[in-house]
Amino acid sequence: MVESGTRNTALTLSSEHKAATSSGYAMLMVMLASVALGIFGLTLLKHDAALGGPIVAVASIVFVFVSGGFYMQQPNQATAITLFGAYKGTDRNTGLRWLLPWLGRKKVSLRANNMISERLKVNDLRGNPIEIAAQVVWRVTDTAQALFDIDDYKAFVIVQIEAAVRTIGARYPYDDYEHQEVTLRGNHDQVGAELRQELIARLVTAGITVDECGFTHLAYAPEIAGAMLRRQQAQAVVAARKTLVEGAVGMVEMALDLLSAKGVVELDDERRAAMVSNLMVVLCGERDTQPVVNAGSLYQ
Secondary structure, eight states: OHHHHHHHHHHTSOOOOBOOOEEHHHHHHHHHHHHHHHHHHHHHHTTOHHHHHHHHHHHHHHHHHHHTTEEEEOTTEEEEEEETTEEEEEEOOOEEEEOOTTSEEEEEEOSOEEEEOOOEEEEOTTSOEEEEEEEEEEEESOHHHHHHTOSOHHHHHHHHHHHHHHHHHHHSOSOOTTSOSOOTTTOHHHHHHHHHHHHHHHHGGGTEEEEEEEEEEEEEOHHHHHHHHHHHHHHHHHHHHHHHHHHHHHHHHHHHHHHHHHTSOOOOHHHHHHHHHHHHHHHHOSSOOOOOOOOSOTTO
């Protein structure tokens, strides 16, 4: 219980809030004014050193003070502000910005990042080794958590993607030939949505969300790929044969019913069995049948 409480406290330690910054354009005018004042003071030094000296000194101090606080911020970029290691807020405004020179700043990109994981070998729900890789689109939503709750949030994302892919890969079978289960190969949308939820739950501690994800590679491992291919082929042949036999039985039944209904020929059990056998051979055979003319009776 103590460990759980400590973990919850760590997760909520940092939370992004707005920093107290100002537009850099107004301060740019102040800096230009200090330059003009300094030039005026230099010209005044030739006539009155007692007045020109302080003016130049004040202009220089203002220029150095103001020039040290400028920074440029691009769209979809944020700057975390710190004071002697303490977090003071985040600035998300774009353009030329200014803050007090002694405040530290750390820029963080808020743009979407696209990452493709390495091919991982995972055992699926049935224990079959498979190779799996995923594509993930992620972005930072909380700069304070990304910078101060995680040592390296980019490396953290890579590790958590691998862990989530392994978790989802082991949760479902690769394939189900009876189509009665959720599978990795047959339910891409459902499994992809579950992978996204798994990643969001894992990355929330780093202030990161996942916009999109899906599998880019999914296959049996090389050591069993050949055997699984033969199994798929055998099951496909069995399924095709089953469909063919069901259709042939229906056609034979229909032919016998029509013959009896129209009184074309009277068939006893032996003749009926012979006709059924011949029709099944014709309908289910893989090669074209050759007609045989019987010059005698059916019983000779």
